[in-house]
Amino acid sequence: MMTELPKLGAPARHALSELGITCLEDLTRFSRAQIGNLHGVGPRTMSLLQAALSARGLSFQTAEAQVNAAKAKKAERNKP
Template identity: 45%
Template sequence: MKTNDSNFLSFLGAPAQRALISELGISKLEDISRYTKKDLLRLHGFGPSSLPKLEAELTKRGIQWKDQS
């Protein structure tokens, strides 16, 4: 799924961006709130080094993860 705002994930590497957009259909950062950290780490191309970068950006924008339970 293409988005007009291609920079909303620019803080992540290309493989992580592709994983979020292609595999989960993320079209804006707020869409991440539908997923847990474990969900993202299961994606091909989204590794442990991407998680702290994403967490920092979500925190900065006041976006929370889906509850782990």
């Protein structure tokens, strides 16, 4: 099930859409730092996104999960 993003300002919506983020579930592929570093995404937006994720039992991707995903991607590319 795709959960709508909370109401955000235009710059934040644009920044997220540039990464293909159209629902809360899409945010779980990114770390808090990655999203927070986007132009147009400030502290208020981060607070709204964090609250919306938490309310649905979701979270930003952790650093450990990012490392594991990168390793899996590399292993997939190296398959004969």
